[in-house]
Amino acid sequence: MRFDILRLPLVGRLLRWRRGRLALQLPLALAALLLVLDGFTGPQQASRNLATVAPWVHFRGVVVLALLLAGNLVCMSCPFTLPRTLAKRWSGGGRRFPRRLRNKWLAIASLFLLFVAYEALDLWASPLLTAWLIIAYFVASFVLELLFSESAFCKYVCPLGTFNFVYSTASPTQIGVRSPDLCRTCVGRECVNGSYRPAPLVRLDAIPGGQRAVKHGPDGTLGCGTLLFPPQMTGNLDCTLCLDCARACPHDNVGLFVRQPGRELFQPEAWPKRWDVSLLVIILAFMGLTNAFGMVPPVYDLQRALAQMLGIRSDWVLIGLIFLVGGVLLPIGLALLAGWLAQTFTAARHPYDLRQTVAAFAPAFVPLGFGIWIAHYSFHFLIAPLTIIPVIQEFLGQPGDWLKFSGTPDLTAIGLLQLLALLAGFLGSLLLANRAAARLYRRQAMPGLLPWALLLLALAFAAAIVFSLPMEMRGSVLFD
Numbered sequence: 340m341r342f343d344i345l346r347l348p349l350v351g352r353l354l355r356w357r358r359g360r361l362a363l364q365l366p367l368a369l370a371a372l373l374l375v376l377d378g379f380t381g382p383q384q385a386s387r388n389l390a391t392v393a394p395w396v397h398f399r400g401v402v403v404l405a406l407l408l409a410g411n412l413v414c415m416s417c418p419f420t421l422p423r424t425l426a427k428r429w430s431g432g433g434r435r436f437p438r439r440l441r442n443k444w445l446a447i448a449s450l451f452l453l454f455v456a457y458e459a460l461d462l463w464a465s466p467l468l469t470a471w472l473i474i475a476y477f478v479a480s481f482v483l484e485l486l487f488s489e490s491a492f493c494k495y496v497c498p499l500g501t502f503n504f505v506y507s508t509a510s511p512t513q514i515g516v517r518s519p520d521l522c523r524t525c526v527g528r529e530c531v532n533g534s535y536r537p538a539p540l541v542r543l544d545a546i547p548g549g550q551r552a553v554k555h556g557p558d559g560t561l562g563c564g565t566l567l568f569p570p571q572m573t574g575n576l577d578c579t580l581c582l583d584c585a586r587a588c589p590h591d592n593v594g595l596f597v598r599q600p601g602r603e604l605f606q607p608e609a610w611p612k613r614w615d616v617s618l619l620v621i622i623l624a625f626m627g628l629t630n631a632f633g634m635v636p637p638v639y640d641l642q643r644a645l646a647q648m649l650g651i652r653s654d655w656v657l658i659g660l661i662f663l664v665g666g667v668l669l670p671i672g673l674a675l676l677a678g679w680l681a682q683t684f685t686a687a688r689h690p691y692d693l694r695q696t697v698a699a700f701a702p703a704f705v706p707l708g709f710g711i712w713i714a715h716y717s718f719h720f721l722i723a724p725l726t727i728i729p730v731i732q733e734f735l736g737q738p739g740d741w742l743k744f745s746g747t748p749d750l751t752a753i754g755l756l757q758l759l760a761l762l763a764g765f766l767g768s769l770l771l772a773n774r775a776a777a778r779l780y781r782r783q784a785m786p787g788l789l790p791w792a793l794l795l796l797a798l799a800f801a802a803a804i805v806f807s808l809p810m811e812m813r814g815s816v817l818f819d
């Protein structure tokens with residue numbers, strides 16, 4: 340029997356409670372407010388300001404840890420969607436997001452922009468700019484909720500949400516239904532439609548065991564913001580874990596189930612065979628490498644060489660160029676090449692075109708990509724795990740006890756942990772690629788696997804080299 344977290348006595352009740360998400364969002368909204376306040380009024384020194392230390396040093400470590408051990412807890416408690424209900428009520432329903440934009444291309448563009456801005460503007464070193472970034476997040480989320488019927492910001496734009504969507508596919512929890520039979524006779528489908536309406540309405544559901552009136556009115560609950568339908572969900576992609584579906588279902592049929600971590604990575608039917616989704620997964624893995632490369636000494640040599648060669652002076656253009664090539668064009672080019680080589684090596688024996696081939700191998704980039712991000716973010720988190728304490732002390736007007744709380748654990752141990760994350764990610768990726776090759780090419784699995792295995796090996800090797808170089812300890816007193 341599947342273990343359902345929503346059935347737990349206290350936690351389950353809290354999560355299903357009508358104001359459950361609000362209860363999780365309010366502390367983070369308050370924290371965001373304090374970050375903005377400190378960003379505008381506090382010391383403009385990266386290691387001594389909440390606006391820089393909390394998001395760029397600690398929060399990112401928490402994000403990957405939560406995804407690895409539990410699920411998309413960050414989107415679940417995301418304060419940026421706090422005004423969602425308000426926006427929905429003001430909007431009067433709104434219209435759907437433009438059809439042409441209902442894909443992941445915008446999300447890829449916003450990820451790219453965020454990474455370039457992070458480096459070009461030194462966001463990690465600027466409390467003021469980070470405060471503005473937090474405000475921009477709130478405004479963008481609210482405006483898109485106001486204009487469109489679905490949660491367009493979360494589903495199509497938000498770079499952090501996109502990161503969480505991709506790597507929550509490796510998480511050990513997933514939304515599902517307790518009884519699929521019940522859903523077949525459900526009339527209102529409130530899990531996706533919601534029960535909120537400006538005017539009251541009563542619906543009768545032909546649920547076995549007697550008809551049941553379901554009230555839809557101003558006190559009702561919103562349905563799934565990203566338009567997922569729990570009885571048909573095969574994975575975590577696009578799920579913000581907001582649990583609105585569980586609160587809206589009048590038959591208490593939605594659960595949050597514990598599953599084998601990364602189960603959907605082994606299920607081809609859980610992955611849309613779309614270029615945008617496949618390339619997003621591959622690009623995100625390479626972005627992890629490019630992002631880490633931006634913090635080791637050779638990046639400055641590369642910038643100088645590019646500046647001399649191309650006569651470029653602007654940091655934006657130079658950094659944009661490095662991220663465009665390393666984080667976007669290279670992964671796209673290599674994925675197409677690997678797909679084409681796999682097709683060529685197994686020629687005339689299979690009916691899969693290039694799009695289907697790349698889609699089949701794209702999930703294999705999740706474990707290695709996740710391993711690269713874990714190695715990177717855990718480094719920043721672990722070099723100064725307790726410095727948030729003196730920063731809070733100083734924010735509260737007291738002297739910060741830096742001597743006591745700015746100790747760094749053994750760097751060799753951190754290095755080993757990084758190596759372990761990379762190795763585990765690479766082995767997981769290889770296993771998935773092997774499964775995909777066996778499924779697609781059967782007896783010709785080996786030649787079909789070869790180009791993808793080499794690509795994964797090259798990515799893992801490049802990441803190991805980057806992490807073996809001295810990385811900037813940004814946001815810590817050691818780097819001021």
Ligand code: SF4
Nearest residue numbers: 522525528529530588
């Ligand atoms: S999950 Fe609930 S609301 Fe959704 S279809 Fe099933 S019974 Fe209906």
Ligand code: SF4
Nearest residue numbers: 563578579581582584
């Ligand atoms: S399926 Fe939709 S409503 Fe349910 S938790 Fe996921 S995003 Fe929220």
